[in-house]
Amino acid sequence: MNTTVRLSSSIGSAFVAKIEKISGQKLLACYQCGKCSAGCPMAAYMDILPNQIIRMAQLGMQKQLLASRTIWTCVSCLTCNSRCPKNIKIAEVIESLRETALRDGQRNDRLKIWELSPEARGDLPPIATISAMRKLTS
């Protein structure tokens, strides 16, 4: 008797295809060694670890991924990318999730620059303000 076990109906979904396209990564290459999370300097401030992000992306868990704090916590320091034994660019996958959330037309920006005090704005180096806006706003 042949039995088909379906792990998730989302595998191969349009969402997974979109993430793979924007990030340019093959999600199924990941074998969950956890090296990305072990070296991540931002892991302490995340709700879902980088290796878990990849697993959830493989499974097409769109809702949980786009609602996670992690996609806004990652600052693309690329430590994960440089240490991945499978050469998966984890930061690119996370950026594609961020981009997906920011491109949904809802203008769900994660940073409201006008809410900063004039002192804070004046103190910050321009590269901090501009990079934050590039990463956290649509």
Add this chain to the structure above:
Amino acid sequence: MGSENIPMKLIYYPGCSLKNSARNFDVSTVSSMAQLDVEIEELERWNCCGTVHALGSDNVMNRVAPVTNLIRVKEAQSNEFMTSCAMCYNTLKRANNDVKKNPEKLATINDFLSLETTKYEGDVDVLHLLEYLRDRVGFDKVAEKVKKPLKGLRVACYYGCMLVRPNEVAFDDVENPMIMENLVAALGATPVNFPLKTECCGAYHAVGSPEIIADRTDKIMGSANEGNVDMVVVSCPMCAYNLDFRQDDAKRLNPDFKHLPVLYFTQLMAVALECGEDALRFDLNHIDPVPALAARGLD
């Protein structure tokens, strides 16, 4: 390029931060290069580099700002230029690599920049000041120019992310770079082992989540302090801001936190090359470096 008989000046791209919060990085870069007999010329009509390389493969828009700068370099009759800001270096270099590898992306950008009279054709190289000093000037030559050897000064060199990642833009080892240590040694100082030298400072969370930066600063500067150093040197105005200006917050987080001055590596060069006080602008550093230098007889 132009005739071989015309000596080419090194084109210098300062970037936004070096003209604002990090003017100490700008003046120390310019004056130490003069002391090293390298003629530099600020790029005309430069614009913001874009600050971060967009990682999405379909994000062509964010390549426009860096590519415009590469066009300006061509217009300055050069095929290479130097920047001392680690973030500008990373963004410009990665955009350059990306458009060199993807001619269709470059064509889209050139179309978008149709009002430009010069087209970019992947014919400009991006250099960081550290690699320029190592490969073109030579650290031995730098050592010869030192007027005030930084004897006894213990220095931790912080690379952060942008000088070493990703691999294709790194001009030294990704996990254990030594280029800054070698420069610091050429200045007569003692580079000290610093395990967290390539750990991210928290970057732009400085804007929306300063509490993350305070925690990162506590850990990174704590690691530097374990080597009993006098100071930390950096090559990035964002790292400098986070590691220097967030030290008071780190102290609130951890009462055992010890303050340490954070300098641009060019400021340290300017001290050793005796470029004068105007070249240092220590007034723009949050933790005053003067007591640390004075303790080693270097004020």
